[in-house]
Amino acid sequence: MDTVTISEKVEKFVSTLGKPLDESRNSAYQHLLGLDFPTSRDEYWKYTRVGKISKGGFKLPTTQSERINLNDYIVANDYLVIENGIIRSDISQYSKLNFDIEFVDGESVQQFDNKVELNKDDIFTALNDAYFSKAVQIKISQNKVNEGPLQIIYVEQGEGFVANNRIQIIAEKSSSNEIIQTFVSKDGSSNFVNHLAQYYVEENAQLTIHTVQNQAETTSLVSTTQVKQEANSTFRINTITMNGLLIRNNINIAVEGQNCETYMNGAAVTKGKMHVDNHTFVDHQVSNCMSDENYKYVLGDQSTGVFNGKVIVRQDAQVINAYQNNGNILLSDQATVNSKPELEIYADDVKCSHGSTTGQLDEDAMFYLQARGISKDGAKQLLVSAFINEVIDSFSNPQLIDLVERLIEKEHGWSF
Numbered sequence: 200m201d202t203v204t205i206s207e208k209v210e211k212f213v214s215t216l217g218k219p220l221d222e223s224r225n226s227a228y229q230h231l232l233g234l235d236f237p238t239s240r241d242e243y244w245k246y247t248r249v250g251k252i253s254k255g256g257f258k259l260p261t262t263q264s265e266r267i268n269l270n271d272y273i274v275a276n277d278y279l280v281i282e283n284g285i286i287r288s289d290i291s292q293y294s295k296l297n298f299d300i301e302f303v304d305g306e307s308v309q310q311f312d313n314k315v316e317l318n319k320d321d322i323f324t325a326l327n328d329a330y331f332s333k334a335v336q337i338k339i340s341q342n343k344v345n346e347g348p349l350q351i352i353y354v355e356q357g358e359g360f361v362a363n364n365r366i367q368i369i370a371e372k373s374s375s376n377e378i379i380q381t382f383v384s385k386d387g388s389s390n391f392v393n394h395l396a397q398y399y400v401e402e403n404a405q406l407t408i409h410t411v412q413n414q415a416e417t418t419s420l421v422s423t424t425q426v427k428q429e430a431n432s433t434f435r436i437n438t439i440t441m442n443g444l445l446i447r448n449n450i451n452i453a454v455e456g457q458n459c460e461t462y463m464n465g466a467a468v469t470k471g472k473m474h475v476d477n478h479t480f481v482d483h484q485v486s487n488c489m490s491d492e493n494y495k496y497v498l499g500d501q502s503t504g505v506f507n508g509k510v511i512v513r514q515d516a517q518v519i520n521a522y523q524n525n526g527n528i529l530l531s532d533q534a535t536v537n538s539k540p541e542l543e544i545y546a547d548d549v550k551c552s553h554g555s556t557t558g559q560l561d562e563d564a565m566f567y568l569q570a571r572g573i574s575k576d577g578a579k580q581l582l583v584s585a586f587i588n589e590v591i592d593s594f595s596n597p598q599l600i601d602l603v604e605r606l607i608e609k610e611h612g613w614s615f
Contacts, residue, residue: 206235209322212255216361219329223305227328234322246505246537247476251445252419257361257391259330260285264356264385271605272383274598275350282354283390284362285332297345299338308334311367315397315427323421327363327395334365337378339406341371348377348409348596353394355387355418364394370404370432377407379599384415384442394422400432402456407435409594413606414443416471423449430456437593439603440467440475441610447476457485463492466590468583468611469502469534476505481521483512489520495587496527498534499611509541510551517546523553528560528586530579580613 209232219228236253237244260283267290269280277293279286279300286302293300301307311334317324337349353364370376382392392414400406414420420443428434440446452461467475481490496504506525523540540553560582568578594600608614 205232208236208253208255209234212253212257215256215258216330217259221305223309224329227325230319231322231325231329234320234325236322243478246503247445247447247474249445252391252421257359260357260360260362263287266290267354267356267385269352269354269383272352272381272602273350274596274602275348275379277347278350278352279335280352280354281335281364282356283360284364286335293349297347298349299340301336302333303336304331304333307336308365308367311336311369311397314369314399315367315425317395317397317425321423323393323423324395327365327393330361331363331365331395334367337366337368339368339370339374339376339404342373343371344375345377348379350379350381353380353382353392355382355384355390355392355414357386357390358388359390361391361393364392366395367397368406369399370401370406372401373403375405377409377596379596380408380410382410382412382414382420384413384418387415388417390415390418392418392420394420396422396424398424398426398434400426400428400434402429403431404429405433408437409596409599410436410438411599411603411606412438412440412443412446413610414446416442416473417444419443419445421447421449424451426450426452428452428454428456428459428461431458432456433460435462437590438465438477439590441606443473445474448478450477450479452481454481454483454488454490455485457487459488461488461490463490463494464590464593465494466587467496467498467504468587468607469497469504470499470611471502472500473502474505475503477507479508481510483510483516483519483521485515486517486519488516491522493524493590495525495590496536497530497583497587498527498536499530501531501533503534504536506536506555507539507541508553509543512544512546512549512551514545517548519546519549519551521549521551525555526586527555527557528583529557530560583613
């Protein structure tokens with residue numbers, strides 16, 4: 200029998216969580232013990248240090264709040280509440296006619312893993328495998344077109360918890376739907392949210408994911424999203440980050456069918472010592488597809504931004520259009536950004552481009568606005584809003600846009 204060498208960091212991390220009792224999680228736990236947390240020597244994590252997470256000390260949630268007031272965050276008629284990784288059916292509200300939702304574990308989760316494969320050697324995926332409570336499985340039935348979105352509200356409560364969220368969505372053939380993910384803190388502090396999502400977009404289906412991240416300023420969030428697209432499908436994911444200590448978003452998309460469209464929009468508005476890292480990967484495996492991604496950062500105080508967008512065009516994937524854009528504004532001399540857009544092309548008939556720009560607010564524009572009676576702070580707000588409005592507008596839902604603008608004003612004092 201092979202002897203597993205356990206990392207001291209992993210051993211310390213799991214010491215406060217205990218050993219899972221059921222067989223499927225115990226198998227994941229054993230695999231976890233053979234892994235380690237990434238360091239800056241790992242290219243994939245070069246600019247993001249996870250010491251705030253790997254030092255451990257987190258505990259699993261055991262109790263739930265009697266009632267949570269989420270009125271300020273609800274923007275849809277159908278919503279599902281998850282508190283510290285635990286599903287709160289008692290305070291959720293959704294139509295079973297519109298959304299086929301199940302709460303599962305064990306074999307059902309593993310069957311979905313066969314549809315949308317995960318990197319099981321990723322430490323955060325392994326942690327989720329070993330410790331998630333129940334997975335949310337959503338099926339959007341064939342030809343089903345929902346007029347309104349489903350909102351999933353991930354609530355962070357208490358102090359020192361690890362929340363392992365797990366969501367699996369299948370958008371069946373010719374269906375169309377929107378999901379709004381809202382990450383919020385209600386009296387949360389020094390927690391770790393480990394979010395794992397898998398999306399399977401079947402032929403001719405359309406799936407849009409809107410994500411709003413507004414954690415407590417002492418909380419870390421690692422969000423891993425794995426997507427598979429079949430022929431003629433459209434997938435959109437829009438993400439905005441406004442608060443949190445360390446935010447890492449991994450978005451991996453396998454485009455396996457022809458005539459697919461893939462869109463990614465992201466914005467980060469930072470303050471203090473926030474660290475926001477968006478890592479995207481689009482794998483064009485077949486011909487006649489397009490992908491378009493646009494990420495914008497507004498970085499203040501001593502905050503740090505990271506963008507790493509990679510697109511691969513395989514040898515047999517001809518007639519591909521792939522575009523990447525990353526724009527950054529530094530509001531402070533102490534703010535920093537690391538940007539690395541990448542294209543890896545093995546086909547001939549492609550149109551691919553990428554670009555990255557970093558700078559401060561345009562002094563001429565600031566002078567122009569102030570010369571017309573607008574205060575310096577007001578001029579700054581106008582220029583910042585003009586810069587990121589392109590991303591905010593991609594949320595399309597007026598109620599959701601209103602929520603985003605209210606949260607930006609609350610966290611950063613800017614009115615849009």
